[in-house]
Amino acid sequence: MSTATERPHRIMIVTDAWEPQVNGVATALSRTVTELRRMGCVVEMVTPWDGYRTIPLITYSEIRLPIMARDEVERRFLEFAPDAVHIATEGPLGWYARAVCDHFGFPFTSSYHTQFPEYLTARWSWIPLWAGYGYMRKFHGKSGAVLVTTPTMRAQLTRWRISNVTPWSLGVDTEQFHPDRRAATAEPGRGRGVYSDLPGPVFLYVGRLAVEKNVQAFLDLDLPGSKVVVGDGPARADLEAGHPDAHFRGRRSGEDLAQHFADADVLVFPSRTDTFGLVILEAMASGTPWPASTRPVRVTSSRGPARAPPTTTCAPPAWPRWTAHARRRAGTPSSSPGGRAPRPSTPSSTCRPRRCGSASGGAACSGCRPST
CATH class of the missing domain: 3.40.50.2000 (Glycogen Phosphorylase B;)
Known part of the structure; x- marks a missing residue:
């Protein structure tokens, strides 16, 4: 001792x-x-x-x-x-x-x-x-x-x-990244909080802008509302030039970054070369769901947002279903006491606890697909 x-x-x-x-x-x-x-x-x-x-x-x-x-x-x-x-x-x-x-x-x-x-x-x-x-x-x-x-x-x-x-498990600060940060209200058809100037729902990417991050795949998707990109990198100029409809907000940190996570409706993480993807845990801790990539990829799911559990594989997302889920999340009314926004609605219970490690089937389970 x-x-x-x-x-x-x-x-x-x-x-x-x-x-x-x-x-x-x-x-x-x-x-x-x-x-x-x-x-x-x-x-x-x-x-x-x-x-x-x-x-x-x-x-x-x-x-x-x-x-x-x-x-x-x-x-x-x-x-x-x-x-x-x-x-x-x-x-x-x-x-x-x-x-x-x-x-x-x-x-x-x-x-x-x-x-x-x-x-x-x-x-x-x-x-x-x-x-x-x-x-x-x-x-x-x-x-x-x-x-x-x-x-x-x-x-x-x-x-x-x-x-x-x-x-070696990683985790995030669940006081900084928390669902209670989500703005309580939004105008019909508009984003919440930091996205109030954009059409909703808001699909968010956070990370470095480089070819290996596969951001192009996200920006090429036909999605309603707005695509927001937070981050910087060598590919930014080309991505901005090729996608004038997307909104590039540069690097964010601290409280500002946490607010961008919480006010978004869906996080999109298209990288195929990351070993982990810390932003996924930051999104889940913020109550913001995310779909898998356009092919089977390694993802994490957990009993709580603070710990990184063993990985698993989830099926590719059905984007029409996720679009419908994003619309529902964007239109969720505020009913919590103190003016706080309620926790996001749960994707449907197609979750298999043995497969993804989450018995709740809530927003922390990225393997769950929203029902139509």
């Missing part, structure tokens, strides 16, 4: 993705660091913003890649004298930290946040999938534990002969 006189655990986390970048990796790590420090741990972050010489990532100028930083990473490692090292990303800093740990025989853990093999093949079709997984196998080969967000990802990496894979 630890005592008050023992020094706190010293943890070094090395990541190529960190604030001010806006992505799921940076968000998950930021919350992890906050909780570790709250538990009394001393956390040393090694990030691209620590004064290293950097170059822009191809097609992502906002992402900076440190170069010639191995000696500095080693100096910080020796100076901090960590009890544990976690390497969060497979970028240059990750490789430098891996080399330092290997040199001193120091154990480390790693994590798999992004399906880089699929990402690379989506951007450059001449790169075979096996080559990307060979890169991943080499990087994670000496890791004591490769942390992944779901058992589905563990099974996938195991099939590609990556060992020591362990599920």
